[in-house]
Amino acid sequence: MTQNLDLFPIGNCAASGLVDRAGRLVWACAPRVDGDPMFATLLSDDPTENPDTHGFWSVEVENQASVRQSYLRNTPILSTEITDADGAVVQVLDFCPRYRQFGRIYRPMAFIRMVRPLVGVARVRVRTRPMINWGERPADRTSGSNHIRFVGGATTLRLTTDAAVSHLLAERAFRLEEPFSMFLGPDEGFDADLAATCERMLKETTAYWRHWVRTLSIPLEWQEAVIRSAITLKLCAHEETGAIVAALTTSIPEHAGSGRNWDYRYCWLRDAYYVVQALNRLGAADILENYLGYLRNIVDCAAGGHIQPLYGVGMEPSLTERFAEHLPGYRGMGPVRIGNQAHEHLQHDVYGQIILSTVQAFFDERLLRPASVADFHQLEPVGERAFELHDEPDASLWEFRGRENIHTYSAVMCWAACDRLGNAAERLGLLERAAHWNDRAAKVRAAIEDRAWNAKLGRFAATFGGDELDASLLQLVDVRFVKPDDPRMAATIAAVEKGLRRGSYMLRYAIPDDFGEPKTAFNICTFWLIEAMHLSGRTEEARRLFKEMLERRTAAGLLSEDIAFDGAELWGNYPQTYSLVGLINCATMLSKPWTSVR
Template sequence: MDGTSSDGAPGRRGYLPISEHGLIGDLRSVALVGSNGTIDWYCCSAFDAPSVFASILDKERGGCFELAASVPARTKQFYFPDTNVLITRFFTEDGVGEVQDFMPITGESAEAERHRLIRRVLCVRGAIPFHARVAPRFDYGTQPHTLRMVSDVAVFESADLSLGLTSTVHLDAAGLDAHADFKLSEGESAVFALDQVGDDVAPRCCPSQEAEQQFSATVAYWRRWLSASKYRGRWREMVHRSALTLKLLTYAPTGAIVAAPTTSLPEQFGGERNWDYRYVWVRDAAFCVYALLRLGFTGEADAFMKFVTQHITPGDGKPSGPLQIMYGIDGRTDLPERELDHLEGHEGSTPVRIGNAAADQLQLDIYGALIDSVYLYDKWARPISSAQWDDVCALVDWVCEHWHQPDEGIWETRGGRKSFLYSRLMCWVAIERAIRMANRRGLPADIVRWRGVRDTIYRRIMSQGWSERRMAFVQHEDDEVLDAAVLMMPLSKFIAPTDPKWLSTLDALTQDLVSDSLVYRYDPRASPDGLRGDEGTFSICSFWYVEALVRAGRVEEARLAFEKMLTYANHLGLYAEEISHTGQQQGNFPQAFTHLALISAAFNLDKALG
């Protein structure tokens, strides 16, 4: 998407707003590039590795890679068409320049361990002076490092990680940082390359010709990947940007898909709702498979199913207790949460957290998301194996025994377990999708038992999840609080989208939780979640709302809501988790869940419009 930023102006406390960033990556990690030309988030060599640049969380201690015109300039950012190569343009009184940021995709070769990040600077008109400053701060700014110049290479060395910086312009050392000041005239260029180096990967320069070749190869990779898309609808640019973003959030070595590539970007500025999202949520990743299959990207579905088989399903067809709700990108289950007290947080929003204690929560809804993804994969990609079916049966049998337990729910509240309707709904989905697979393929299953439990859950939701006073389905039993998660009821085919009870619920949600097409997930004052402060509207819920309107036959209303929601994307078509009451993006960025919901909403709205 070709978009513009304002002028790269900093927000409160000198921080560039969350939305003023683009994303580049190599299918192992990503970097956030600000509209001012600064890389202020980068974890080398994986999504959940300790940060090298984290000035988005602490502009003084976090570390950054600045590269910009050294004279006053307006800036604009856009993606090179149909790729994840990011261009930041600088407009000065004396000319126009640009920085091309990308990370080459190198497959499984030894070069993959280099994790190369290339910044290519060009002067396209006139003449412009530029300044570069590379200031890594290893391990979230806690691990000291040294800087030594070896020929034309600046080598930053810490106990656990070493980086080599090469440049086609002269580099100077200043304390622990490397600097460069240079001037380019029309047609001239400069190249900076930052590599992870060590015993097996030696520092290597990146001359202009090699940078040009890697630029072309990276562009070709992304265009080749995107060409597999089957989407030809009205919102192709936004849908394809969402698909490219989801692909960037994929960890190639295992097929894992992270919820977001950042940690602790605040859901409320100055508040405590700051979480680490650099992990694989079973719920999020399963929905990602749905969105990617819709577009025709079966390879990503194959990879995720492999991750599921190896790390998530019980194996041997034997249930082994509740599934963990999230996993490390390598499949690990230990994700201890701790606070980094030395970082001030984005715009002063503390605490900064790494790890996530929600990994230990009970969330029954993930069974429905997981088995639904297996069902879709079996239907649209390729039939699952007999061993995978044994695992599905073990999961369904476990759900049949435990669906009635209170849990923490989809929103991972920290205010105690409750009997959430959404959790019941997705337990119903888990059993119902398994029954479909068994019937379609003639697979062995305890169908009589499964049907009995499925029907019991249905009746429980219809009786105890419905409020006669509110004339709506509610968040949890024994209360009358509304929750946007119930928007999934018609989307999951639990209830007809034109059922009178559902239409009444949709009206109640519109009245209580919708603000100019934006949807709050719930009211934390009416339903305390164990955390202080308010939050913005949840972008995924806004797209769920669009899809619910479509299915209810309110297509024109849905189209307007969808078009309004598109105006809240940033200048590159990216979404954080939430949107504030003033339209600012809040929370971790970009969020996979939101982009997959956009794809689904666009797909179904297109279909309804004909």
């Protein structure tokens, strides 16, 4: 079975994992999303030829004939139904428990697998093979009458079950005459009836997610796609701190043999801004509020100085990049990276994204903790950094490793920082500060309009004084730097589309970088093009391209970071928050209004 990204995420905002089309848990890290992968078959070369390595957790049916998978409606709870050659059917329910208990959210670092006979009697085999130290070796095992302990890594795990433990230890096939459950979590005794407790957890987790979805303000069209994207964006939140990771995986290459293998299990302030922006459009204020707490801590630690483009989910500043030597990589395409060198980069757009993420709190009366005058003054040093750096070189939002320029996108985000601080000051009645920030914004705007506008080509350029094209120029409308009907923007959109579009899909940029020329399209950029089409009056064309992007989703209804130019295969880390943000934003923008059905 050739590896692909047709995977189903499960999680609870603390634990997360990916289940493949065979019903195997092939990716899950402990003790948190950026930890050591206990199940890492996703990053092995060929698990069918050497299934004993790299870690997985499977429930297999002898003489399997077919598999059918789907999420329980409006939840991240996965149902896998496996039918054998005689027609017997087994259901596996996979989920991570999440619900309100004792006045707080119960979300342990735990996975539940409930195995049920639906039709007839099949023979099943359970293989639970967690690894330690990034695939170096299997975890050591000890066992008791109803549990197996996996020892030796950063986290000791305990699998509690009401199946025969000897069957699991020996990986022995047995008749599935009665349902059984497995709870893999902290190394603690399970002092309750396992079957009844897992059933209760299933019921309460289902209710939690369906109630959360009911709070969303979704568009009339493409509801299922928007709901699945919103649930998955929430799974990418590390609720303990408020961080939002860019993806759940590391080192899925951007294209075959590219070496563009990055660890995305960290919180990019830019990506997180786009996530909260998209979820705000759906009315999901809970993730915004939690993320703002994370941001306030980051700003405190910076004390008016440098702010990194990304941090660990626990706000760790140092994410030193290294290789996992024992994992060959997705389809054998290494390297497998741990950490990300981008934490060392200068990326000046982050100052704007901090303020763009925060400014809603000065206006939104729904929030449990509306922003105050003190919060405004805490943000002002961030704005001063933005003003100071708006015309200084950086690595850009695309994180070039080998060159720096004064990037238009970064400068526009610095303008947005000053502009939005002016708006917040007016809201708070701080008229002197409003005048200060409006003056700062005007000066940055003047610099951009003078130095990013290429008069010879009649369009904005990606760098000051340059002629490069960059898909991020499509964002000038979204941040309100220019109006959609501005002829300068129309010329820029036309040039970006002509220069960067490959078939239906968009590149970030077309020039060679540290790893050569890009060979796949970047999904968020295609969604940016769809938005630009709609805003410039090409709505029917935008809807056709949006529907095509929906057809490229996995069976789980999700997208990764990149896609082949012919649309045949997804590449890059998965599920990618950028891509899901684009889906939500375009669906919200393009949908027919609810009034059309009233």
